[in-house]
Amino acid sequence: MATAGDEDSPIIPDGARPLEAIGLRKSFGGREVVQGVSLHVNRAEVVGFVGPNGAGKTTTIRMLLGILAPDSGEARVLGGPLTEATQERIGYLPEERGLYEGLRLGVVLQYLGQLRGLARHDAAVRTREMLETVGLTEHADKKVRELSRGMTQLVQFASTLLHKPDILVLDEPFSGLDPVNVRHMKELVLTEKRRGAAVIFSTHQMSDVEELSDRVMMINGGRVALEGRPAELRRHYRGDTVRVESPDVPPDPLSGAMSVERAGESLTIRLTDTATAEDVLRQLLNAGMRIERFEVALPTLEDIFIREARGE
Amino acid sequence: MNKSLIVARHELLTMLNRVGFRIMTLFVPGAMLLLLVGIGVYISIMEDVAPESRRFGYVDLAGVITGFEQQGTTTFHAFTNEEEARDAVAAGDISAAYIIPANYLQTGLVISIVKGESGLDLAGGGGAALQRFLRANLVAGVADEARAARIRDPAQTATITIDESGEPVQESFDASRAAFFMAVAFGIIFSVLTITGYLLQGLNEEKENRVMEILLSSITPDQLMLGKLLGLGAAGIVQMGVWVVSLVVFLIGVTRIVDGFPAFDAPSVPLIIIAVIYFLLGYAFFAALMAALGAITTSQRESQQVTFIVILPAVAPFWLIVTFIENPDMLLARVLTYVPFTAPTMSLARLGLDAMGTGEIILSLIALTLSVLVAVKLTQRLFRSYLLVYGHRPPLRQVVRTIVTGRV
Secondary structure (H helix, E strand, C coil), X not given: CEECCCCCCCCEXXXXXXXXXXXXXXXXXXXEEEEEEEEXXXXXXXXXXXXXXXXXXXXXXXXXXXXXXXXXXXXXXXCEECCHHHHCCEEEECCCCCCCCCCEHHHHHHXXXXXXXXXXXXXXXXXXXXXXXXXXXXXXXXEHHHCCHHHHHHHHHHHHHCCCCCEEEEECCCCCCCHHHHHHHHHHHHHHHHHCCEEEEEXXXXXXXXXXXXXXXXXXXXEEEEEECHHHHHHHCCCCEEEEECCCCCCCCCCCEEEEEEECCEEEEEECCCCCHHHHXXXXXXXXXXXXXXXXXXXXXXXXXXXXXXXX | CCHHHHHHHHHHHHHHCCHHHHHHHXXXXXXXXXXXXXXXXXXXXXXXXXXXXXEEEEEECCCCCCCCCEECCEEEEECCCHHHHHHHHHHCCCCEEEEECCCHHHHCEEEEEEXXXXXXXXXXXXXXXXXXXXXXXXXXXXXXXXXXXXXXXXXXXXXXXXXXXXXXXXCXXXXXXXXXXXXXXXXXHHHHHHHHHHHHHHHHXXXXXXXXXHHHCXXXXXXXXXXXXXXXXXXXXXXXXXXXXXXXXXXXXXXXXXXXXXXXXXXXXXXXHHHHHHHHHHHHHHHHHHHHHHHHCCCHHHHHHHCHHHHHHHHHHHHHHHHHHHCCCCHHHHHHCCCCCCHHHHHHHHHHCCCCCHHHHHHHHHHHXXXXXXXXXXXXXXXXXXXXXXXXXXCHHHHHHHHHHCCC
């Protein structure tokens, strides 16, 4: 039996993962840019897909969508291999995206809607609905080149949602957007999640990941470097950073400290693998420092991202 | 609806809405209309300014002429037989002689005897005056429907060109048919290159605008290519249809107003079918090549730098067109009939000159069909591999490897 709420809810076979990658590999010119990546996205879940430039995010996404054929491994959609029918259940917003500059907005959206499996009449209806959703109804007859950049970005996102997809794949969805449109699009993403869609989005902005994601997956050098819920990851990386408030200068060298950053009366101390917070506190007190505050800090996702990207 | 058909419909509508395409499509009929009007005005002026040359002869074997020999400044002199009339033309006593055959009322055919080589006599032509002369005589004795029909449409002329001695000059080819097929051949290659140029431009736009990746997330490269070929091919058929119809109208008009221009007979249905097949195959071949260029180039500027690879061999036969008209059976002409780049134009030109046998036509079409299949296959490989290549063109060695192996 399939899982379905109201008529807008995704229809996903029981027990099936909406989107899944199993051991994807891809090489270009002898260089393996994706090295056995496996991932999955559940129904009504938002997954943040992060990694430094060149990590293999876009190539992985293209293989998930069938745009690129993997050298080995498999992409599965709605519990089965990718077919024309299941491909139509995906809404994709590529990182490098555009629209036909010389065509009217309504015409472009209807065309893309039809390519995503909508009948011509349904595409026209959904075009009107989506333009209303993004507040661009009165611009339907304008040519794309007559729209502002912000409007164009909203239209691009609207085109992704035209066919009420079960799965949303968004590659750097918020890059280049002004804050108002970022907010608008984040609301749309969360609306899609509430509708039951499985969402995966790639980004460099860790704040976006912390705000939207139920789960985070990071790849680096074509491999999965870490995966988990944001709170779990932060707890996992807890304990190797302490924050100290003191008017005094810390001793140098400080045993067990990998790095010491001072900003005013605040100190951020990264610990070595073998050191403990207690060791450091003892050294500071022994040195006669006046400690006004001492805490073991939870790292931000950005801290974790940077450390993983550096291979620390 | 099949996704290729969705793409085809989109491409066709987009093309029909392009201002450049509309101008190009309507330019030919417009130019022909202007040319027709210009020819008519020129003949009319020449009739008015050269009254001394307005003397014609006629031999009435149908018994329809009862008088009315003075038509404005033009005089028609009766001759008792064709030989006398020819002598008068050869001697320059009259500009032309019209033989009105015994069955004129049934056929409307009037034979015009003029002096010269080309068979065309714009300045000395008496077409309009002849029409008035015949009408005046026919109206005077209208009695039955055949005669009434001749009043409405008095003359379809056929020309016998004679030399200084009064002997007929042998026509080497049917000028009207040859002109028609030459024009169609030129139109085909022009239309094909125009349409496929738009195909290339469209692909580059989709790459430059970054629409390509959105398309490829919904449709396979093969479906996209097929849709584009179908849609733009339909646009090409529309364009060629407009051009051919306007050409037929133009040629019919010219035969009516230019004295001595051979009567235009519409090509037979099989010939039209063969011409359409050449157009479609030629279009498919060049479209596949342009699509391949579109796949491996990354911008319109870059693609414009390489399209000469396709365009140059396509237009090459027109450099030697005079030679081919004089000798359509020469070895080079025959060879170019089988080369895919030149087959559509060379074959149609030679068909117009009645220089192609059935066997040659079949072999040429088979060769062109095979070339299309190979071109489409190779283009598919490039389409699958390079549609998402932005920013840099793949090196030639890599492109060749992809063509051969299907892999990047």
